[in-house]
Amino acid sequence: MEDPLDALRRRFPGKSKAWLRRALARLGDVEEAGGYYIVKGRPDLGDRYPQYHVWWSEAEGRWVCTCYLTEWGPRRARGVCTHVAAVLLYRAHGSAERREGRYYVATAVVECPERPEADGEVYARVVAGRSIADYARPRWRVAVVAKTPRVAVRCGGAVALEAEGMEATYGEAKALAEEYVAGGGPA
Ligand SMILES: [Zn+2]
Incomplete structure (x- = not known):
């Protein structure tokens, strides 16, 4: 994380x-x-x-x-x-969308053959691979905007990673999630 x-x-x-x-x-x-x-x-x-x-x-x-x-x-x-x-x-x-309540944003790189899932809004992008092995086991930059501080990222139904989210307003969390997933370079 x-x-x-x-x-x-x-x-x-x-x-x-x-x-x-x-x-x-x-x-x-x-x-x-x-x-x-x-x-x-x-x-x-x-x-x-x-x-x-x-x-x-x-x-x-x-x-x-x-x-x-x-x-x-x-x-x-x-x-x-x-x-x-x-x-x-x-x-x-864009403008920080105002939504009531606490939100949390967690970011992580997760290896998963398919798009990872989580409870909340999931932002995910495959990290560019550098070798054949990378393509066989894609890695994802994943950001989750959730309503709970502890965020479980699932791959194929199994928990691949648990992360502690950072507390933020909804608008802040969304901006951080978009920034993270758009981030390039080797993860
Ligand atoms: Zn100023």
Whole structure:
């Protein structure tokens, strides 16, 4: 089993777990506003303003945020803030669908001749094989969005793997699951 948050490292390399968690938590705070995005400010995430604006700057060739002007100063503004990160996740996964209740997301690589199953929403993709043996025993990147913290991934009816899911809102869990399954490279 892997930490579902690691799925975001492909998009935001070198960032801490806490940073990734903050970016993800903002996914539900993003709103499109015709040419730019509004991200609601949250004092619990260290924000000093009620909202931040994020837009693509043609001149700078990158996404910029009003916090680069107000809070970071020009030196740190070379990085990516979690407001921009949330907008990039929003653009990749759509608005965080709001559903009541707790959800959990678990990610793992499972060897299985057929598509693995689990209780919950299963996202799965075959990992590209490197040898004939790999094709004979396909491995899957599997992400499960479940209502219970303990997630059992089944292969052909038998439990192939049990994983502890990470608690998240439904929208966050779905985004992490999609990020994970889309992730490339050797699993
Ligand atoms: Zn920002």
